[in-house]
Amino acid sequence: MNTQPDFYVPAEAAPSFGRQSGSVCLDIDHVSLEYGVGQGSIKALEATSLQIMQNEFAAIVGPSGCGKSSLLYLASGLVPSTHGEMRVNGNIITGPGVDRGMVFQTYTLFPWLNVRDNIAFGPRRRGKSKKEIEEVVNYYINEIGLARFADAWPRQLSGGMMQRVAIARALANDPDVLLMDEPFGALDSQTRLQMQQLLLEVWDHNNKTVLFVTHDIDEAIFLADRVYVMSGRPGRIHDIIDIGLSRPRDGEVVMASEFIDIKRRILKILSAA
Numbered sequence: 401m402n403t404q405p406d407f408y409v410p411a412e413a414a415p416s417f418g419r420q421s422g423s424v425c426l427d428i429d430h431v432s433l434e435y436g437v438g439q440g441s442i443k444a445l446e447a448t449s450l451q452i453m454q455n456e457f458a459a460i461v462g463p464s465g466c467g468k469s470s471l472l473y474l475a476s477g478l479v480p481s482t483h484g485e486m487r488v489n490g491n492i493i494t495g496p497g498v499d500r501g502m503v504f505q506t507y508t509l510f511p512w513l514n515v516r517d518n519i520a521f522g523p524r525r526r527g528k529s530k531k532e533i534e535e536v537v538n539y540y541i542n543e544i545g546l547a548r549f550a551d552a553w554p555r556q557l558s559g560g561m562m563q564r565v566a567i568a569r570a571l572a573n574d575p576d577v578l579l580m581d582e583p584f585g586a587l588d589s590q591t592r593l594q595m596q597q598l599l600l601e602v603w604d605h606n607n608k609t610v611l612f613v614t615h616d617i618d619e620a621i622f623l624a625d626r627v628y629v630m631s632g633r634p635g636r637i638h639d640i641i642d643i644g645l646s647r648p649r650d651g652e653v654v655m656a657s658e659f660i661d662i663k664r665r666i667l668k669i670l671s672a673a
């Protein structure tokens with residue numbers, strides 16, 4: 401009998417280096433988004449479609465204002481689409497749900513809760529037992545390397561540490577998809593690299609699908625299985641680039657000729673997008 405809580409995936413059960421499987425996890429199907437109505441309305445997305453496979457690490461890049469964050473907000477259910485439909489594992493998205501976890505660029509921890517209670521927030525709201533909550537919190541505190549800071553308050557943490565907790569808090573709900581909007585955009589380059597590596601480890605251990613928005617092409621290539629390149633507003637997916645770089649990846653990979661070729665290709669697409 402499986403005695404683990406249903407939202408707990410031990411590292412031993414993880415897939416070997418996060419290969420995506422054959423079924424679609426997040427299906428964005430001809431989705432359009434217009435902010436406002438009439439004169440002055442803004443068409444952010446136009447008939448945008450993409451399909452992210454189970455366990456895929458997908459990154460989205462595109463020109464500023466092309467609708468990258470809007471696409472993420474649509475997938476989160478925080479913003480309704482004007483046209484089109486989105487599904488997670490076949491279920492139509494009609495609003496926010498625990499099957500999707502979000503991590504934002506700005507630090508969004510609850511300042512009145514310590515690290516442990518920030519991570520416990522979702523499972524507690526969902527009525528999980530004390531034992532289940534303790535297990536999941538301990539598991540993710542260890543995953544993010546902050547066991548020593550379990551009782552610290554958000555104000556006592558650095559930006560990188562806060563983002564670690566934000567990732568753990570999102571994963572503690574056992575979402576099918578982790579939606580990340582420039583989560584490392586405010587960090588210095590050294591911390592950013594550490595966080596990218598940590599994210600890849602956590603992704604590898606926990607059998608998740610990730611949709612990651614970034615301005616940074618190096619970051620997208622370094623992290624992703626596929627990079628989705630958007631065209632200018634109203635945005636749509638212009639190209640999909642398969643990143644064939646082997647895993648695990650380390651900081652050195654940015655100097656590999658394959659990496660540089662992919663980057664050159666994306667820059668070329670962006671300059672024409």
Ligand SMILES: Nc1ncnc2c1ncn2[C@@H]1O[C@H](COP(=O)(O)OP(=O)(O)OP(=O)(O)O)[C@@H](O)[C@H]1O
Nearest residue numbers: 435442444462463464465466467468469470471633
């Ligand atoms: N709440 C809103 N109300 C009105 N317009 C909005 C709103 N949010 C975004 N927009 C507009 O929609 C367009 C797409 O914005 P979005 O933030 O999704 O783009 P982005 O690609 O993430 O931009 P950036 O790369 O600069 O962060 C922009 O023109 C933006 O001004």
